[in-house]
Amino acid sequence: xxxxxxxxxxxxxxxxxxxxxxxxxxxxxxxxxxxxxxxxxxxxxxxxxxxxxxxxxxxxxxxxxxxxxxxxxxxxxxxxxxxxxxxxxxxxxxxxxxxxxxxxxxxxxxxxxxxxxxxxxxxxxxxxxxxxxxxxxxxxxxxxxxxxxxxxxxxxxxxxxxxxxxxxxxxxxxxxxxxxxxxxxxxxxxxxxxxxxxxxxxxxxxxxxxxxxxxxxxxxxxxxxxxxxxxxxxxxxxxxxxxxxxxxxxxxxxxxxxxxxxxxxxxxxxxxxxxxxxxxxxxxxxxxxxxxxxxxxxxxxxxxxxxxxxxxxxxxxxxxxxxxxxxxxxx
Numbered sequence: 001x002x003x004x005x006x007x008x009x010x011x012x013x014x015x016x017x018x019x020x021x022x023x024x025x026x027x028x029x030x031x032x033x034x035x036x037x038x039x040x041x042x043x044x045x046x047x048x049x050x051x052x053x054x055x056x057x058x059x060x061x062x063x064x065x066x067x068x069x070x071x072x073x074x075x076x077x078x079x080x081x082x083x084x085x086x087x088x089x090x091x092x093x094x095x096x097x098x099x100x101x102x103x104x105x106x107x108x109x110x111x112x113x114x115x116x117x118x119x120x121x122x123x124x125x126x127x128x129x130x131x132x133x134x135x136x137x138x139x140x141x142x143x144x145x146x147x148x149x150x151x152x153x154x155x156x157x158x159x160x161x162x163x164x165x166x167x168x169x170x171x172x173x174x175x176x177x178x179x180x181x182x183x184x185x186x187x188x189x190x191x192x193x194x195x196x197x198x199x200x201x202x203x204x205x206x207x208x209x210x211x212x213x214x215x216x217x218x219x220x221x222x223x224x225x226x227x228x229x230x231x232x233x234x235x236x237x238x239x240x241x242x243x244x245x246x247x248x249x250x251x252x253x254x255x256x257x258x259x260x261x262x263x264x265x266x267x268x269x270x271x272x273x274x275x276x277x278x279x280x281x282x283x284x285x286x287x288x289x290x291x292x293x294x295x296x297x298x299x300x301x302x303x304x305x306x307x308x309x310x311x312x313x314x315x316x317x318x319x320x321x322x323x324x325x326x327x328x329x330x331x
Contacts, residue, residue, distance in 0.1 A: 045208075057253075074094070075258060142214075143290075219243075
């Protein structure tokens, strides 16, 4: 009987030893639980594939002269928001590769040269909540029921430049009041076709399926720090070294080259609803719609009166070319 008990005890010890070895450090599965790939653990909370070949703003914009051969660098291809736990990651993809330096060989702190991006976020989809104006120099607005609550600025240069601009222009009350809603992205980098910004969730909030987003893609101009210019390239009648063409020579054309839109005609239509005058106070900005996840999508609201001249028959546009989308072969 003693010999049988000894054999059973020995067999139990051997089983336990084998089991423990099997669960030890030699198993790769245990280590996968500690070191997790971002792609495997990240949660995509919003994804939008933008229409291509619409980097024309209102449909008539032309690239700055030195960038004519780089057509497509401002053409938004897709936008993705990922929840990485305490961090939100925003990925903006373009049709053509990101240039690490400009045509003169100049590079900037964050590793790319030309694209300036605003990410406007509506977190509640409520009227009289948030901000309807855009950042200085964009020359766009948002509907009352689609006002943005946070905006993330992705710039080639240091985020300190944006912070300093807001502080030095604190006399603009609307900008001062929204200072805590403006987030110049610090943790940013570029890949071949994408710009990536990572922001603390505590600065933006916990993303919900019904949040609304809108992207404004602009050209970066380090020297544009005037009251209606937050480092964006301007759009005027004719392109030159540092500005786009196809707009007006007054300070009213939307200085935005591409936005999230289902197709190019939709973008051209909403961005054409502006009024630009010699007297800035008479200008009307184009109203840009938000794009929502699972929330009800509102139809864009047009400002037909923004295209009307005084003493001219109703609905006569100031300049009909703004209502004619640019068609034809694109590179």
